[in-house]
Amino acid sequence: MNKESPDIGALLARALLSAVFLYSGIGKLLGPEASMAYIAKAGMPWPAMAYAAALCVEVVVATAFLLGYKTRISAFVLLAFTLATALLFHADFGDRSQLISFLKNLAICGGLLQVLISSPGALRSRQALAQ
Helix, strand or coil, X not given: CCCCHHHHHHHHHHHHHHHHHHHHHHHHHHCXXXXXXXXXXXCCCCHHHHHHHHHHHHHHHHHHHHHCCCHHHHXXXXXXXXXXXXXXXXXXXXCHHHHHHHHHHHHHHHHHHHHHHCCCCCCCHHHHHHC
């Protein structure tokens, strides 16, 4: 194992964790009406504001996390967002698909917590883009 392996592993972990947020954010960008309707159906107040906040987290914060910019802060924001999403949108445990989504969100929280408490890796920001 060479000296850069843990850094490459950390970059890969950030890429895998950020993928779900970026994909979801792009989906929200392409279908804002459907996203706001889903938010409203869940009973969230101010669907347009919740949509904008979710879009910011899923695109801006996830991109910062992927690039290793303010990694621990972005991991914390993504963790809080994911936990809130699990509790607000996937808490119908009588519905098997909702329970699975809830557990997947908890697993994502576990990965983000691991990044939060450990090193984000040396390959980040401009270094990550140059590789």
